[in-house]
Amino acid sequence: MATQPTELANKPKSTSNWRDSDWKYRLGIGNWNPNQQSEAYIFLLLSLLGFVIFVVFPIVYSFWLSFQEWNLLSPPEFTGISNYTQLLTNDDTFRRVLKNTLFYAATIPPIQLALGLLMAVALNTGIKGLGIYRVIYFMPVVTNIIAAAMIFQFLLDKNAGLIPSWVWQFNEATGIRVIPPDFLGSTFWAKPSVVLLTVWKNVGFTMVIYLAGLQGVPEVLYDAAKVDGASNWQRFRHITIPMVSSTTFFLLVIQMIGAFQLFAEPFVMTRGGPAQASLSIVYYIYQNAFEFQKMGKASAIAWVLFAIIFAITFIQIRLQKRWVHYEVEG
Amino acid sequence: MSRKTISLIVMLALVFLTLGNVIAQETTVVTWAFWGSPEELATHQSVADAFxxxxxxxxxxxxxxxxSDYFTGLQTLWAAGDGEAIPDVMFLSPISNYAADGVLEPLDSYIEDSGFDREDFWPGLLDFxxxxxxxxxxPRDIGLEVLYYNKDIFDEVGLDYPDETWTWDTLLDAAEQLSVVEASGRVSRxxxxxxxxxxxxxxxxxHGSALDDMASPTSCTLNSPEAVEAVEFFAGMMDNDLAMRNAxxxxxxxxxxxxxxxxxAMIIQNASRIPTFNAADMNYDVAVVPIPEGGQRSASAAGAAWTMSSFSDDKDAAxxxxxxLALNPEGGQRLYTESGEILPALRSTANSDAFLGQEGSPENRMAFIIEGDNAKVGRAGLFPQWNEINGTLIGPQLQLIWxxxxxxQETLDSICADVDEFLAGMD
Known part of the structure; x- marks a missing residue:
């Protein structure tokens, strides 16, 4: 049987009588009992079980499902890779949603990063009422998406909305007839409108992370640059941007993933329309699964999406050496 | 109180409790599923209580x-396959998908045994x-549309109220007067x-249709001259600021x-809007929907239906x-009708005072009856793939028109090419 170091282990370290204490104890030997592993596993079991049931199993199951045809009601039927081939070769809608999603991925993260950094830098100048600004800009992040989308619908509505109303007022005042864009009702403007809502909703989060990143930029660098006669822009370009590049990298990765998984914004604001102009990949997964009862196809799309996100994240991680600086002072 | 009395009371109580248990065990539980807002729930509850x-x-x-959660919830129960948990009587729409998957009990033999007269349903409605x-x-009700019009606006413009004589041209004439385009170009009404x-x-x-046969289709007919003309009429109203664009x-x-x-000033919608407009105290009425010269009334004979689960463990009780709920004119049909939310599926109930005799607006309830008598089956396809055809091929392309x-013409041609290809690849 294993040794029982309990008595020794319980002995306070500060005891004056060092000679009484066991050398093993002082060297840290025997404090760890290999038999305690079983208890550790029991403690782990609960969360491990949750992980297996709610994460591992669904992932494996969806992979298996992507090779089946299943409408939830009758038993799944094996169809080989036909879900994938049909998706990649003969599905106009999938091509359209892929294009839409690439548009989201190409616009939302860059705009959010640029805007978030600008706001963070502005707020980092030590202006009065910093806390209030931070709250204001962060508010949309915790705003309910449905409420936010409804407000944007109100803002953008062609005839009754606030923003087009400025155009109408301009027309009235000048006698010129400019027709404001139909932001949510035209295939051209639907995607930018969704981007607008998404950026508005999430830029506060980007700003807060950047603010934290900026706190870590040592003041001495700016001071040194100032002494060397660097302008504001030069200091921003050559100190701020490189020094927060690790923050930028983190934000870029998660925002890119987020953009590929965009769902709620087009779902509540445009229903993916008009004419699927704002439909995203995840929305299309939802449609296939719960509107057309094609669980197999929905799973296949999910795995294609996984492959895309994996590839893009992988490339980002490989490229980070070229532009991300991790060196910290000292 | 003596000890004897107390023990007697206790004994009696025990006896009654046991009896109660025995009686309770003899009642059958029928699980009943439906969707609806919290307000509608009250009506359903009163129906259950009356039964x-x-x-x-x-x-x-x-x-x-x-x-929003109803169908997903049911599908989860079906996928789990636990007969106990699956509701016995369910409100569903559309029916064909679920029937094809075998989760619904076929009802023909039950109808034979009950001697119910199928003709009491509006024409075409049972086909749904x-x-x-x-x-x-x-079907619980028939979701056919009528023309709702705002009397105040008609009075303000000085127009006669719509009636059975209205054609598409009358509608256009009226629409041109009812729409208000401001000097800036903004449409305020x-x-x-x-x-x-x-x-x-x-x-x-x-006289057009989406498919040649809405139950077992072989080709798309949306690009026929009749259909093109009809879509042009609707799209033209949008293009000329007479009808609001769909988005x-x-x-x-x-x-x-x-x-x-x-x-x-006007909407075209089913009876479900009546309680809302009455609650808002609107001055409105309804009329039949205007038809083209030589056209026909074409209300949709469709409505969500009460169904029986094929997994039900007590089908007699179900x-x-x-x-x-569905066939007794004095039962569920009457209660739902009296709640003012529906146009009942049974003509006898619709023609009774339960529907026609209701207090308040709209006054011209006969409009519903006229549309119902002329209802046609099959606005939605009566086959399982319809949702997908309509959701990915027809709907999105039509939105380009709206x-x-x-x-x-070119959009409908393109829709039909896609739909024909889909139909050719079916089974």
Whole structure:
């Protein structure tokens, strides 16, 4: 049987009588009992079980499902890779949603990063009422998406909305007839409108992370640059941007993933329309699964999406050496 | 109180409790599923109570979800396959998908045994709940549309109220006077608010249809001259600022919202809007929908239906409830009708004072009866793939027309090419 170091282990370290204490104890030997592993596993079991049931199993199951045809009601039927081939070769809608999603991925993260950094830098100048600004800009992040989308619908509505109303007022005042864009009702403007809502909703989060990143930029660098006669822009370009590049990298990765998984914004604001102009990949997964009862196809799309996100994240991680600086002072 | 009395009371109590248990065990539980808002839940609850009063041996247990979660919830139960948990009587739409998957009990033999007269359903309505000639459900109501008009706006403009004589041309004449376009170009009032998805009403009126056969289709007929003309009529009203564009309508909160706020003078919608407009104390009435010269009335014979689960463990009890709910003119049909939310599926109930004799607006309830008598089956396809065809091929391309971004003829040609390809690849 294993040794029982309990008595020794319980002995306070500060005891004056060092000679009484066991050398093993002082060297840290025997404090760890290999038999305690079983208890550790029991403690782990609960969360491990949750992980297996709610994460591992669904992932494996969806992979298996992507090779089946299943409408939830009758038993799944094996169809080989036909879900994938049909998706990649003969599905106009999938091509359209892929294009839409690439548009989201190409616009939302860059705009959010640029805007978030600008706001963070502005707020980092030590202006009065910093806390209030931070709250204001962060508010949309915790705003309910449905409420936010409804407000944007109100803002953008062609005839009754606030923003087009400025155009109408301009027309009235000048006698010129400019027709404001139909932001949510035209295939051209639907995607930018969704981007607008998404950026508005999430830029506060980007700003807060950047603010934290900026706190870590040592003041001495700016001071040194100032002494060397660097302008504001030069200091921003050559100190701020490189020094927060690790923050930028983190934000870029998660925002890119987020953009590929965009769902709620087009779902509540445009229903993916008009004419699927704002439909995203995840929305299309939802449609296939719960509107057309094609669980197999929905799973296949999910795995294609996984492959895309994996590839893009992988490339980002490989490229980070070229532009991300991790060196910290000292 | 003596000891004896106390023990006697205790003994009696025990006896009654046991008896109560025995009696309770003899009542059958029928689980009843439907979707609906919290307000509608009250009506459903009163229906269940009325039934249990008449049939104390059956206990109704309600399974209720909001519309957005309802179908997913049921599908999860079916996928799990636990007969105990699957509701016995369910409110469903459309029926064909579920019937094809075998989760619904075929009802023909039950109808034979009950001696119920199928003719009491509006023409075509029962077909909505059929698959391959077999009945799988009973529509609760008929979701046919009528023309709602705001009397105040008509009075303000000085127009006569719509009636049976109105044609598409009369409608256009009126619409031109009802729409208000400001000097800036902003449209402050549209004549008509109508969901783009209801376009088949115009197509049907003009003797067209979406598919050659809505139950077992072989080809798309949306690019036939009749259908093209009808879609051109609807799209033309949008292009000329007479009807609200589809996307604008849904962003503004739907037809009920814009009608209540006076943003539109008329909407074309089913009876479900009546309680809303009455609650808003609107001055409105209804009329039949105007038809083209030489056209036909073409209300849609469709409505969500009560069905029986094929997994039900007590089908007799389920049938007792189902038939009371759907086929008994004095049962569920009457209660739902009196709640003012529906146009009942049974003509006898619709023609009774339960519907015609209701207090308050709209006054011209006969409009519903006229549309009902002329109802046609099959605005939605009566086959399982319809959702996908309509959701990925027809609907999105039509939205291009409603958005004013594509011509009618070429879009309908393109839709038909896609649909024909899909149909050719089916089974």
């Amino acid at each position: 249990m009063e008449e049939n104390p041996e059956i206990e109704i247990e309600i399974w209720h979800q909001p519309w 709940a059929m698959l391959d000639g077999e009945v799988y459900g009973f 549209y004549a008509l608010g109508m969901e783009g998805g209801k376009y088949q009403l115009w197509v049907g009126q003009n 604008a309508l849904s962003q503004a909160g739907g037809d009920a919202a814009v009608f209540t706020s006076g943003q539109v 049938w007792t409830f189902l038939s009371w 958005a004013g971004e594509a011509g009618v």
